[in-house]
Amino acid sequence: MSNRNIVNGRIELSEDEFKSTLFSLLGPQTTLQGQIIIPKTYGPVIIKTNEEKMIEGAFESCMFKCFMSCTLGYGLGGVIGLFSASVNPTITGPDAKQQTAREVFRDMKATTMSHAKNFAIVGAMFASIECAIETYRGKSDWKNGTGAGGITGGLIGLRAGVKAGLLGAAGFAAFSSVIDYYMRHR
Structure with a gap:
């Protein structure tokens, strides 16, 4: 934890660290699309088109x-x-x-x-x-x-x-x- 960047009281994570933290918090049934985190709890997630x-x-x-x-x-x-x-x-x-x-x-x-x-x-x-x-x-x-x-x-x-x-x-x-x-x- 000592080698991490702390900005405005927040810890900045690399993308790999973020994904591993996300995986540990939400479990293996998550999808990361862009910046939207969608937990898969009740079946497949379908994102609607425009x-x-x-x-x-x-x-x-x-x-x-x-x-x-x-x-x-x-x-x-x-x-x-x-x-x-x-x-x-x-x-x-x-x-x-x-x-x-x-x-x-x-x-x-x-x-x-x-x-x-x-x-x-x-x-x-x-x-x-x-x-x-x-x-x-x-x-x-x-x-x-x-x-x-x-x-x-x-x-x-x-x-x-x-x-x-x-x-x-x-x-x-x-x-x-x-x-x-x-x-x-x-």
């Missing part, structure tokens, strides 16, 4: 999440609207006349599109708000979904009044919390 990082960043962006939520919401709303139109006719009662096939399909199209549009808007709102909250907080946990659910439900319910907005916020926040808990603990 292209992989760029694609992963695009898929994790707020714009992509919002687009996908809007698209999937539109599809799910369309399916629910089609089911709803098939089991709930709009013309009923004693004065109802027999509907033609054209009227039935026109009614089904209107109901399907209405549900699809509404689900798309809700999905886009929720995803955008959740992503904004997650970006602001810098964390990915249950609080983001609960907050986004509360804000989304409140904004949707606010069209019917303040009381409906508060109930919508509480209901959507509770629903978001339950879904988030289920998805994280399954």
